[in-house]
Structure formats: structure tokens, C-alpha cells
Amino acid sequence: MATNYDDIADEYLQTKVNPIKKYSEEFTFFQALGDVRQQSVLDLACGDGYYTRAVRRQGAAPVMGIDLSPEMIRQAEAAEAAEPLGISYQVGDVAQMGAVGAFDVVTAVYLLQYAATESELQGMVNAIYANLKPGGRVVMVTGQPDLTEAHLAAQRHYEVIIEPQGPLADGVSIDTTIFVPEGAVKFTNHHWTKAAYARVFRQAGFHSVVWYPMQISAEGLALYPPEYWQPYQQYPAIAVVAGRR
Structure with a gap:
């Protein structure tokens, strides 16, 4: 995993205000997630706990977050201290961690594209x-x-x-720059095709894998004109995928 989020943790928080994230990524993710009340959830690559807290507020319990970055976990624990929700956090490398429990749901926002090789991708999906x-x-x-x-x-x-x-082949490195109010956030990840995802999910033992079309919330459509969303609707750079064991 090439990007050290300890170095960019504060700047990365600013990407949360990007309209794509707020009105499409989050909206589509939670549409796919559905009702999680009274379900146990493990949030992998949890970062500062942004989605971890959102899932907990929707009624999931217990909830645990794991991230490779100690600084991101520090920020998640600080948020938990400021607003106790009963979430536990720990530092861990998903590709090597094995089983930490048995959960109804696992969530992972921006995890798999940090696998540099298909072997590492397989390790994440196995976990x-x-x-x-x-x-x-x-x-x-x-x-x-x-x-x-x-x-x-x-x-x-x-x-x-x-x-x-x-x-644009499996495993190629991708440098991404997101401009934020105080400058820019830069990080590196990797491209994986649907064929690669299908291989590793099948090898891990998953019964089904479903790709969801990216949607835009009613709030987002009301706040921005159609021409703002048109390029994204035609060519979204992100995707939501779900699988069932």
C-alpha cells in the first residue's frame, strides 16, 4: 500500500465535502447497505471512522473499525471520545489480519484498490x-x-x-489528486477490473457479487444543475459492489 495516510490524515478529511462523495458515494453505498439495525458490522479501511460512525448511527451493533494508519485510528478514537457511540477501533493490515470475529456485515470504503498485486487483493478478500x-x-x-x-x-x-x-490493466498504479480548500490531497492506488474481482471473490468462496450503478441523492440533484452531474453520471470513477458469503 503505497500511500502513507499518517502523512495526509488531516488533509484527507477535507475530501469529505466533495459533492461526489456526499451526494453520490454515500447515497449509493447506503442504498446498497440497506437496513443494518441490530447487525454486527466490521468496517475495514475505516480511516477516521466517518462511515463507521454513520453505520452505528443507523442502528448497527456492535461495530468495529480497523485501519492500517495509526493516525487515522487516533482521529477515529478522538471522535469516539467526543461522541461515545460504543465503537471499538484497532490498527491492522487487512491483507494479513485473518479473522477478528464473526460479523453480519463487513463494509470497506476504498480498501481493495490499495492492493498492489492480485495476491494482495486475494488476501484482502479472504480476510x-x-x-x-x-x-x-x-x-x-x-x-x-x-x-x-x-x-x-x-x-x-x-x-x-x-x-x-x-x-489500464490489472494492478497498474494510479496517482490521484483531489483539490480541497487548503490545497490538494495526493495518493496512489491500483486499478482492478471486474474480471479480477470476480476471480478473487470466487476463490475466497463468495456466492454472489453485485455491482450497483452510482446514484445521486435528491438533495444533490436539487443543489446542483443537471449539467453539473452529467459527466459524472456518464463516467463515474468509483463503484459500489456487494457480495454474500
Whole structure:
């Protein structure tokens, strides 16, 4: 995992105000997640706990968050101290952690594209499977598996620059820059196709994998004119995918 989020933790928080994240990513993710009341949830790559807290507020319990970055976990624990929700956090590398429990749901927002090799991707998906109860679900946000040059061009409308470091094949490094109020946040991840995801999910033992079309909330459609959303609606750079053990 090339990006050290300890170094960019404060700046990364500013990306939460991007309209794409607020009105499409979150909306589509929670549409796919559905009702989690009284369900146990493990949030992988939880970062500062943004989604972890949101899932807990929707009635999930117990809820645990795991992230590779100690600084991100520090911020998540600070938020928990300021507003106790009963969430537990720990530092951990998903690709190597194995089982930490048996959960009804695993969530993972921007985890899988940090796998640099298919072996590492398989390790992450195996870990997800190992932490699910039989019949349990995983719901994730990841990079667009059908990424094209048109997708790259469309994101510039939203102050996001995506630069593949080679042909758009499995595992290619992608440098992303998101412009925020105080400058820019830069990080590196990797591109994976639907075929690669299908292989690793099948190998892990998942029974089904479903890709959800990106949607925009009614609030987002009301706040911004149709021409604002048009490039994104045609060429979204992110995707929501769910699987069932």
C-alpha cells in the first residue's frame, strides 16, 4: 500500500465535502447497505471512522473499525471520545489480519484498490470472507473497474485528477489528486477490473457479487444543475459492489 495516510490524515478529511462523495458515494453505498439495525458490522479501511460512525448511527451493533494508519485510528478514537457511540477501533493490515470475529456485515470504503498485486487483493478478500458469518454480506466502495480515458477526463470537472501510470490493466498504479480548500490531497492506488474481482471473490468462496450503478441523492440533484452531474453520471470513477458469503 503505497500511500502513507499518517502523512495526509488531516488533509484527507477535507475530501469529505466533495459533492461526489456526499451526494453520490454515500447515497449509493447506503442504498446498497440497506437496513443494518441490530447487525454486527466490521468496517475495514475505516480511516477516521466517518462511515463507521454513520453505520452505528443507523442502528448497527456492535461495530468495529480497523485501519492500517495509526493516525487515522487516533482521529477515529478522538471522535469516539467526543461522541461515545460504543465503537471499538484497532490498527491492522487487512491483507494479513485473518479473522477478528464473526460479523453480519463487513463494509470497506476504498480498501481493495490499495492492493498492489492480485495476491494482495486475494488476501484482502479472504480476510473479508473470514470475518463474515455464513450468509453475511460485504458492501464496498472501490475504484471504477471499467475505467477508460473518458472517465479520467470527466473527473476533472470535479477537481479530481486521475493519472494511470501505464495501460489500464490489472494492478497498474494510479496517482490521484483531489483539490480541497487548503490545497490538494495526493495518493496512489491500483486499478482492478471486474474480471479480477470476480476471480478473487470466487476463490475466497463468495456466492454472489453485485455491482450497483452510482446514484445521486435528491438533495444533490436539487443543489446542483443537471449539467453539473452529467459527466459524472456518464463516467463515474468509483463503484459500489456487494457480495454474500
